[in-house]
Amino acid sequence: MSKFLMPITPILQVGFGLSKTEKMTPTNVALQLNIAQAVSGTYPNFSLDYSKIEISTGSYLNGGGMEAAVDNGILSIYWDTILNSLYKTKADDQVIILVYSPEKDEFMTAPTPPTRAAGTIDIQVPAHLLGGKGHVWIFFTDRKAEKVSKSTYLGEFDLA
Numbered sequence: 001m002s003k004f005l006m007p008i009t010p011i012l013q014v015g016f017g018l019s020k021t022e023k024m025t026p027t028n029v030a031l032q033l034n035i036a037q038a039v040s041g042t043y044p045n046f047s048l049d050y051s052k053i054e055i056s057t058g059s060y061l062n063g064g065g066m067e068a069a070v071d072n073g074i075l076s077i078y079w080d081t082i083l084n085s086l087y088k089t090k091a092d093d094q095v096i097i098l099v100y101s102p103e104k105d106e107f108m109t110a111p112t113p114p115t116r117a118a119g120t121i122d123i124q125v126p127a128h129l130l131g132g133k134g135h136v137w138i139f140f141t142d143r144k145a146e147k148v149s150k151s152t153y154l155g156e157f158d159l160a
């Protein structure tokens with residue numbers, strides 16, 4: 001799990017940055033949580049259940065009905081743009097997207113995080129990742145990263 005999480009430390013610092021702890025960094029909070037819920041098997045045959053991995057935690061409102069699809073090397077992700085006055089969501093909230101290719105052991109994100117108001121983003125899949133599988137997560141944060149939603153696993157996709 002540590003090998004999986006270390007490359008995404010900057011994302012974990014946002015996603016778990018609000019976790020109130022005096023003894024652990026955001027990355028260590030993420031590590032502890034994900035070891036408990038996403039690692040299965042017995043030594044030495046451990047495996048990761050990508051659907052149970054969390055890259056953020058929080059009570060901020062996410063993007064409602066979210067989905068993803070891949071077509072002709074373009075990963076398209078959609079979310080609801082409806083604002084909620086109770087949760088004080090804003091049109092300029094950032095949408096953090098993470099894609100992981102197990103075959104290449106490589107992560108990718110949107111070059112620039114889209115906003116909640118955009119409702120969609122198309123991300124060009126790099127040529128060297130085409131033909132493999134990709135796991136996709138999404139979460140939302142206000143522009144100052146003072147409010148963060150829990151991440152949502154959107155699924156495993158053929159990166160074709």
